[in-house]
Amino acid sequence: MAKLPQGILGPVSGSVGTIVGSSWKDTDYIRSKSTKPKGGPSLVQLHNQYKFSAVINFVSIMTEQIKQIYI
Numbered sequence: 282m283a284k285l286p287q288g289i290l291g292p293v294s295g296s297v298g299t300i301v302g303s304s305w306k307d308t309d310y311i312r313s314k315s316t317k318p319k320g321g322p323s324l325v326q327l328h329n330q331y332k333f334s335a336v337i338n339f340v341s342i343m344t345e346q347i348k349q350i351y352i
Contacts, residue, residue, distance in 0.1 A: 295302060302311050322330070340347070 296314060299314050300311050301314055302309065304310065
């Protein structure tokens with residue numbers, strides 16, 4: 282990843298070929314494109330996704346009660 286304070290042509294955003302230009306906290310960067318993982322998610326990943334979705338579903342149902350308690 283390369284920093285580009287004002288770069289050759291100024292800030293870069295978007296992708297060109299296999300590189301991606303972006304900015305974070307007012308700093309411009311160029312990085313390589315990420316690759317897709319081979320195969321699907323593992324059993325551990327699927328289990329964690331299930332647990333996370335269960336928590337999100339519970340919180341979305343209890344939103345009003347949580348607002349009354351913490352606000």
